[in-house]
Amino acid sequence: MVQVEKLLTQHNDVEGSHTIDVYRSLGGYKALEKALAMTPESIVDEVKKSNLRGRGGAGFPTGMKWSFMPKAPTFPDGRPKPKYLVCNADEGEPGTFKDRLLMTKHPHMLIEGMIVAAHAIGASRGFIYIRGEFVFETKRVEDAIVEARKMGLLGTKVSGTDWSFDLVVYRGAGAYICGEETALLNSLEGKRGEPRLKPPFPAMVGAFGMPTCVNNVETFCAVPTIINDGAAKFASVGTERSGGTRLFCVSGEIEKPGVYELPINVNLNDLIAHCGGVLGGKKLKAVIPGGASAPMLSAAETDVAMDFDSLAKAGTMAGSGGVIVISEDTCIVEVAARLLKFYEHESCGQCSQCREGSHWLARMFHRIEIGQGTEADLNAIAGICSNMAGQTICAFSDAVTGPALSSVRKFRHEFEEHVRLKRCPCKPEGHVPKHDHHASATL
Amino acid sequence: MIIDQEISRKMDALREHLPTEQSLLLPLLHEMQAKAGWISVEAIKEAAAYLKLPPARVQEVVSFYTMYNRKPVGQKHVQVCTNVACFLRGADKLVEGLEKRLGIHCGQTTADGKYTLNEVECLAACGTAPVMQINDDYYENLSDSVLKDIMDKLDRELSHGPS
Numbered sequence A: 001m002v003q004v005e006k007l008l009t010q011h012n013d014v015e016g017s018h019t020i021d022v023y024r025s026l027g028g029y030k031a032l033e034k035a036l037a038m039t040p041e042s043i044v045d046e047v048k049k050s051n052l053r054g055r056g057g058a059g060f061p062t063g064m065k066w067s068f069m070p071k072a073p074t075f076p077d078g079r080p081k082p083k084y085l086v087c088n089a090d091e092g093e094p095g096t097f098k099d100r101l102l103m104t105k106h107p108h109m110l111i112e113g114m115i116v117a118a119h120a121i122g123a124s125r126g127f128i129y130i131r132g133e134f135v136f137e138t139k140r141v142e143d144a145i146v147e148a149r150k151m152g153l154l155g156t157k158v159s160g161t162d163w164s165f166d167l168v169v170y171r172g173a174g175a176y177i178c179g180e181e182t183a184l185l186n187s188l189e190g191k192r193g194e195p196r197l198k199p200p201f202p203a204m205v206g207a208f209g210m211p212t213c214v215n216n217v218e219t220f221c222a223v224p225t226i227i228n229d230g231a232a233k234f235a236s237v238g239t240e241r242s243g244g245t246r247l248f249c250v251s252g253e254i255e256k257p258g259v260y261e262l263p264i265n266v267n268l269n270d271l272i273a274h275c276g277g278v279l280g281g282k283k284l285k286a287v288i289p290g291g292a293s294a295p296m297l298s299a300a301e302t303d304v305a306m307d308f309d310s311l312a313k314a315g316t317m318a319g320s321g322g323v324i325v326i327s328e329d330t331c332i333v334e335v336a337a338r339l340l341k342f343y344e345h346e347s348c349g350q351c352s353q354c355r356e357g358s359h360w361l362a363r364m365f366h367r368i369e370i371g372q373g374t375e376a377d378l379n380a381i382a383g384i385c386s387n388m389a390g391q392t393i394c395a396f397s398d399a400v401t402g403p404a405l406s407s408v409r410k411f412r413h414e415f416e417e418h419v420r421l422k423r424c425p426c427k428p429e430g431h432v433p434k435h436d437h438h439a440s441a442t443l
Numbered sequence B: 001m002i003i004d005q006e007i008s009r010k011m012d013a014l015r016e017h018l019p020t021e022q023s024l025l026l027p028l029l030h031e032m033q034a035k036a037g038w039i040s041v042e043a044i045k046e047a048a049a050y051l052k053l054p055p056a057r058v059q060e061v062v063s064f065y066t067m068y069n070r071k072p073v074g075q076k077h078v079q080v081c082t083n084v085a086c087f088l089r090g091a092d093k094l095v096e097g098l099e100k101r102l103g104i105h106c107g108q109t110t111a112d113g114k115y116t117l118n119e120v121e122c123l124a125a126c127g128t129a130p131v132m133q134i135n136d137d138y139y140e141n142l143s144d145s146v147l148k149d150i151m152d153k154l155d156r157e158l159s160h161g162p163s
Helices: A020-025 A030-036 A041-048 A061-066 A098-105 A107-121 A135-150 A179-187 A217-229 A230-236 A266-274 A308-313 A332-346 A352-369 A375-386 A397-411 A412-421 B007-016 B022-036 B039-049 B055-064 B093-100 B144-160
Strands: A084-089 A126-131 A168-169 A212-216 A245-252 A260-263 A284-288 A322-327 B076-081 B116-121 B133-134 B136-137
Touching: A020 A107, A020 A135, A020 A245, A030 A107, A030 A217, A041 A061, A041 A107, A041 A217, A041 A230, A061 A212, A084 A168, A084 A179, A084 A217, A084 A260, A098 A107, A098 A135, A098 A217, A098 A245, A107 A126, A107 A135, A107 A212, A107 A217, A126 A135, A126 A179, A135 A168, A168 B022, A168 B055, A179 A212, A212 A217, A217 A230, A245 A266, A260 A266, A266 A284, A266 A322, A284 A332, A332 A352, A332 A397, A332 A412, A352 A375, A352 A397, A352 A412, A375 A397, A397 A412, A412 B133, B007 B022, B022 B039, B039 B055, B076 B093, B093 B116, B093 B133, B093 B144
Parallel strands: A084 A126, A084 A212, A126 A168, A245 A322, B076 B116
Antiparallel strands: A245 A260, A284 A322, B076 B133, B133 B136
16 A cells, blocks of 8 residues: 655645635645745755755756756846746656646646745746647646736736746647757747757756756646645655655556656555556556656566655666556567657757667667567667767757667567567567558658 | 737737747747648748748748648648557557548548648657547547547538537
């Protein structure tokens, strides 16, 4: 049994939870009131003490990220430089769908968290970058911003203070890479979403050249509870290095898929059991524990806590909290080929290692899956991956190697069987693969 | 001309929140596509002139993002997610069924201009997989029969107008 501790989603089922009236009736915007009476430094300290780590994927300590923001930056001529706050709501890591829930049910929690964060870092403007496909969620958040503005919680003189801060929603247009924070900043500036070389880091040169802090939706949503109930309570859930609950997104071959808010260090086996076990009572084959980019765990490796450090120790990553469950009946080669096709499509193309590498890998995995792969293909995979990981501007290239290497290493026998039989053993004999994966053109 | 008073008004409202003219580009293209259905070369030139950007700046942005259609699409743009979570829940069968029903392959538009079919990458709704998006709307927890009902309804809507 898992301990169910809800700090963010306890009001999921309350009718109208997305409206400001209901949100306030449930204690909403009390954290803002409290935070506005605190000094920015004490807010940052509180968030540091909570051990909140970024929920977007990298797991960077949030309080520390905020503390990197310069106190009073100026232009060369001495004028003060504005500071910006950005919410990364470009939810796109395959297997992840928690931010969608938060924006649908609790847009004011996000807004409240952002206003508190903006006060802590001294930001004058905030941008919520939402993936373009989320038309409904965009409207939800925009409506909530209008409500908050009407109540004087956004705009000039926030809540009667001397400080002004306003928010705007910016829609993406279909590019996975824009979830990478510097790609997101380029996109927000109306450019191609290509990641930037770091340094300079966004805290120094971010959106529109100004010092900028970027956090994920869930990260911001954790801020009100930390301010309201104190860092100690948040930190008491989870581990010493990683506090609080996490919204786990469980999908794939699982009985009860969905978003589950649980202590961040819940055991993966317990999480699967909590979600009703593998679909149809089948045996487990593998789990992708932190979104598509996280190396797969085999069924023998699932007795592991889900916090950032435990999963890193297990050779994978907690990533975005997307847990994809794969049963014994599913062909791992086909799963890996799917994922690599995705990466091939989404590589921004700036770095040749990534542009070419993701393309080669996608072709190879597809070839192996349809029975046209060779032993030489299998042996080339690790070499291609070593030329990709750590060799490029951003972490996308490393992400590609997650499913590629883990699938081949942990399920090599399945790959070898494809090569030996010259077909996919999971498909009936004589099965003709329908699509060449390059045939389905996009517009 | 695609950019009308309404689009101009929306851009003016956004200008208050966005520090540079170029940052209006993505929102402008979204508005233009909502009106015209796709982004033509003429539309690219128009957007460039409106924001005082070189047309190449606009072109490179249009070609980068998958949501901007670089050729006309049907009245209903059916986009089925076939990424891993949806794949594990039978998305391939849905695509096959749709191809058969519409008589087209992914990437194509029906001769009557009613439907365009495409595979898309993760729509971030994996908990209710398999999913698809038709124009602005998500359709989730799809099965053969749910899909049939949705498509029958759209067929009726397209021949008689919305019910």
